[in-house]
Amino acid sequence: MIEKFLKAKHWQIFMITFGLPFLIQIITIPMIIIGNDPTIMMNVFPIIMILFIGGFLGWFWSIGVGLQIKVPQDVKMKVKRFKVFLIIPLAYMLFISISMASIFNGAIEVGQEPNPGIIGSMVGIIVPLHLFSMFCIFYCLYFVAKTFKTVELQREATFSDFAGEFFMLWFFPIGIWVVQPKVNKMIEK
Incomplete structure (x- = not known):
């Protein structure tokens, strides 16, 4: 699976992460309006989130782990930490999308408002998990950008070397059009 992401064209990854979820929303909204x-x-919603997060984090995993074979021997990168920090937001997003869908879906079907105790306890759990998940995603952005630039420069990259890539990865819909073609060239060599 890693090689498929690494060899994929930028538009293919864009379509998996944005195009398909957007198409599903375009199809779903008229159904909501017509069917009331x-x-x-x-x-x-869980399907849309799984497609987006799966594509987004799958691409990160592919670059962060798949390009390790091209990292110079003298550069040591913390791949295990990256893997753990990537799995945490994935698990969190799956948990949040499924639990929120079931809570609100159940409340709408029954016709009454959700239990305030359940909502309060969910907020108490979700806020710290959300903040930690955000930290993990920023670490993954850092790691992927550093891996990418280390392979490109063939030496250990400093943040000033890969700041541009960091922000391109952060603003994923734009950065994918710049970063992925370079990844394709790295893999071809």
Whole structure:
């Protein structure tokens, strides 16, 4: 799977992460309006999130792990930490999308408001998890950008070397059009 992401064209990754979820939303919204059923979106939301997060973090995993064979021997990178920090947001997003969909879907079907105790406890759990997940994603941005630039320069890169790549990865919809063609060239060599 790593090689498929590394060899994929930029537009293919863009279509997996943005095009397909957007198409699903375009199809779903008229169904909600025509059927007057807001639960449709709650059922489709986890699918949209799984497609986006799976594509986004799958691409990160592919660059962070797949390019390690091209990193110079004298450069040591903390790949295990990267893997753990990448799995945490993935698990968090799966948890949040499925639990929120089931809570709100259940409340809409029953016709009553969600239990405030459940909502309060969910917020108490979600806020710290969300902040930690954000930290993990920023670390993954840092690691992937550093790996990318280390392979490109064939020496250990400093933040000033890979700051541009860091921000291109952060603003993923734009950066993918610049970063992925370079990744394709690295893999071809």
